[in-house]
Amino acid sequence: MIPFKKLAVSAACLVFILVGIAATRPPEHEHKNLKILPKDISDDDLDKVMDGFKAALGVKCGFCHAREKTPGSDHMDFASDEKPEKNIARHMMKMTAKINKKYFSFNKNEQGETVPAVSCITCHRGNSHPQDH
Numbered sequence: 001m002i003p004f005k006k007l008a009v010s011a012a013c014l015v016f017i018l019v020g021i022a023a024t025r026p027p028e029h030e031h032k033n034l035k036i037l038p039k040d041i042s043d044d045d046l047d048k049v050m051d052g053f054k055a056a057l058g059v060k061c062g063f064c065h066a067r068e069k070t071p072g073s074d075h076m077d078f079a080s081d082e083k084p085e086k087n088i089a090r091h092m093m094k095m096t097a098k099i100n101k102k103y104f105s106f107n108k109n110e111q112g113e114t115v116p117a118v119s120c121i122t123c124h125r126g127n128s129h130p131q132d133h
Contacts, residue, residue: 032079036093053089056120057128064089092120 031039031046041049054060066082068075081087096118100107104117124130 033081036090053120056124056126058124058126059128063128096120096122 031041037049061076064083064085065076065078066080068077099118100116105114107115107117109115
């Protein structure tokens, strides 16, 4: 009977350890409606990209992202394509990638990765509509 108790206690401890490990892991977040950025982009990397857009255009999230339709909600619906600015941003991302690939593919870092020479701030310089300034 004692070996069974040892086995049962060991199994219970193993279950508690596995549950504890699973509970401390950050939840996997699936980003919805990414059409240009990689589908498996990390939360941190996505935040960095979006922060770069905000700084380059001098805007906040609501410039491209619509609010949730839920009454009383103050959250953004990041997956929504309701605002045309979001698709304009996608177009601009494709455009700058094409320019960098065609004209600046020689510009590489130590790892051999192409370093973009042209980005949002190149033209926008903190203005949401650079042609207006």
